[in-house]
Amino acid sequence: MTDAFKAQPFAARCPSDEVLGLYGVGELPPCHPAAVHISACPMCRRRLRQLEEGLVLWRERILAECAGIAIEQIKLNVHRKLREEQAC
């Protein structure tokens, strides 16, 4: 039996990225068939690592963008408040 042939049934049962993501954040019960599969499947574990690396980068970018938006929003609110106070 070749390695590729042995790997095939595993790959055919690999869960989707969404399920891998759930597993990654601990939302998949350990007894769930997909969780059992992921813990034993080198391909899924590699894919999970890639997803996690991607998520960290994505999260950092979103947080940076949100921080930028929040500061802009605060500035706008302060300027509006100042204008309102000057108007009275």
Ligand SMILES: [Zn+2]
């Ligand atoms: Zn797998």
